[in-house]
Amino acid sequence: MAIVESSVKVSLTERSYDIVVGAGLLESLGRRLQALGFGGKVGVVTDSTVAKLYGARAVRAIKSAGLDGHLIVVPPGERTKTLRWVTRVLDELVQERFERGSVLVALGGGVIGDLTGFAAAVYLRGIPFIQVPTTLVAQVDSSVGGKTGVNHPLGKNLIGAFYQPKLVLIDIATLNTMPRRQWLGGLAEVIKYGVIADEPFFTYLEQHMDGLLKMEEEAVQHIVTQSCRIKAAIVMEDERESDRRRILNYGHTIGHALESLGKYRTVIHGEAVAIGMVHEAGLSYYLGICKQDLVRRQGDVIRRTGLPVTLPSVSFTDLWTAMQHDKKVAKGRVYSIFPERIGQVRIAPLERADCKRWFLSRRATVVD
Ligand SMILES: NC(=O)c1ccc[n+]([C@@H]2O[C@H](COP(=O)([O-])OP(=O)(O)OC[C@H]3O[C@@H](n4cnc5c(N)ncnc54)[C@H](O)[C@@H]3O)[C@@H](O)[C@H]2O)c1
Numbered sequence: 056m057a058i059v060e061s062s063v064k065v066s067l068t069e070r071s072y073d074i075v076v077g078a079g080l081l082e083s084l085g086r087r088l089q090a091l092g093f094g095g096k097v098g099v100v101t102d103s104t105v106a107k108l109y110g111a112r113a114v115r116a117i118k119s120a121g122l123d124g125h126l127i128v129v130p131p132g133e134r135t136k137t138l139r140w141v142t143r144v145l146d147e148l149v150q151e152r153f154e155r156g157s158v159l160v161a162l163g164g165g166v167i168g169d170l171t172g173f174a175a176a177v178y179l180r181g182i183p184f185i186q187v188p189t190t191l192v193a194q195v196d197s198s199v200g201g202k203t204g205v206n207h208p209l210g211k212n213l214i215g216a217f218y219q220p221k222l223v224l225i226d227i228a229t230l231n232t233m234p235r236r237q238w239l240g241g242l243a244e245v246i247k248y249g250v251i252a253d254e255p256f257f258t259y260l261e262q263h264m265d266g267l268l269k270m271e272e273e274a275v276q277h278i279v280t281q282s283c284r285i286k287a288a289i290v291m292e293d294e295r296e297s298d299r300r301r302i303l304n305y306g307h308t309i310g311h312a313l314e315s316l317g318k319y320r321t322v323i324h325g326e327a328v329a330i331g332m333v334h335e336a337g338l339s340y341y342l343g344i345c346k347q348d349l350v351r352r353q354g355d356v357i358r359r360t361g362l363p364v365t366l367p368s369v370s371f372t373d374l375w376t377a378m379q380h381d382k383k384v385a386k387g388r389v390y391s392i393f394p395e396r397i398g399q400v401r402i403a404p405l406e407r408a409d410c411k412r413w414f415l416s417r418r419a420t421v422v423d
């Protein structure tokens with residue numbers, strides 16, 4: 056059966072590239088590398104979980120196109136996103152005599168994409184790399200936009216580079232092996248795209264949520280492609296995150312605060328973003344920026360996924376302090392992203408007093 060393929064062009068002058076989406080595209084990896092003009096060594100960086108599932112298939116696809124595929128396996132998880140593991144990958148590239156014409160493939164989730172992209176950016180002052188994301192977060196978020204890097208013991212993503220891939224090859228069939236909870240976490244970011252930038256897409260999510268929850272291929276293909284299109288459009292406007300790109304942080308002011316409050320170690324990132332969106336929309340309504348209908352529609356969609364919506368019991372002071380540590384703080388003010396209507400948001404400063412009044416009045420205004 057022919058593979059249905061959709062594509063999104065990311066136009067960034069000489070750094071432009073395509074995002075290709077379809078079920079079963081992993082098999083075409085070698086052919087696509089060849090089409091991009093690569094002929095020599097290909098380093099496939101992946102983690103041990105993904106290696107077991109897809110490593111052999113990726114290397115086979117590369118070899119069948121006559122290229123020299125070489126698997127570089129690191130441990131799974133956020134703890135691998137460190138300079139130490141970048142060094143280990145670089146050691147391997149040096150030992151295997153990777154050259155300027157060699158290419159890296161990031162096969163895995165966001166951790167692998169961020170780590171591999173950074174290694175590619177610094178090895179020989181930059182060798183090409185391509186993204187083959189295998190989690191929903193990686194397919195709709197981290198593989199698009201060119202942010203690469205690793206964590207520092209004192210903070211997440213403190214070390215990095217803007218470095219664009221030559222291609223993003225998305226095989227949605229790889230999502231079928233993802234743990235359910237991780238998959239749902241990725242859906243939070245997908246819902247976010249609808250709320251910040253695309254009303255018809257949000258309506259699509261409302262209408263197709265049942266199919267999505269069953270991971271029906273057509274619906275998954277549509278939401279992955281459309282999410283990439285939305286993120287790419289925002290990135291094309293503002294590659295280096297000066298202003299417009301910040302709308303991608305919707306749901307993350309409160310979301311990151313909840314994550315950094317540590318004691319909620321039980322929520323994963325996407326769950327924190329879901330809670331964040333529910334309450335940032337509630338705050339927007341409280342401040343008169345949006346209508347209650349937005350709060351309701353967004354809340355309904357999030358609830359149908361089973362993602363959490365309730366703010367854990369936290370004091371205002373703790374929450375506000377944690378919100379200030381988020382990167383949207385400028386000159387002591389918290390900049391937040393307020394939805395105005397589905398598909399449109401506004402970036403505006405949030406005053407402590409306003410936030411506190413909302414926080415204390417929540418029981419009356421927020422549906423949670
Ligand atoms: N660069 C960016 O713009 C950007 C954006 C968002 C997130 N991120 C980063 O992405 C990371 C989170 O990404 P993530 O959620 O993909 O985490 P991850 O890379 O740790 O993957 C999650 C887990 O799923 C496993 N896995 C991956 N693909 C699988 C598959 N198809 N089937 C079964 N298991 C699979 C992995 O082995 C891992 O254990 C964070 O480090 C975050 O900072 C970066």
Ligand SMILES: [Zn+2]
Pocket residue numbers: 244307324328
């Ligand atoms: Zn996020």
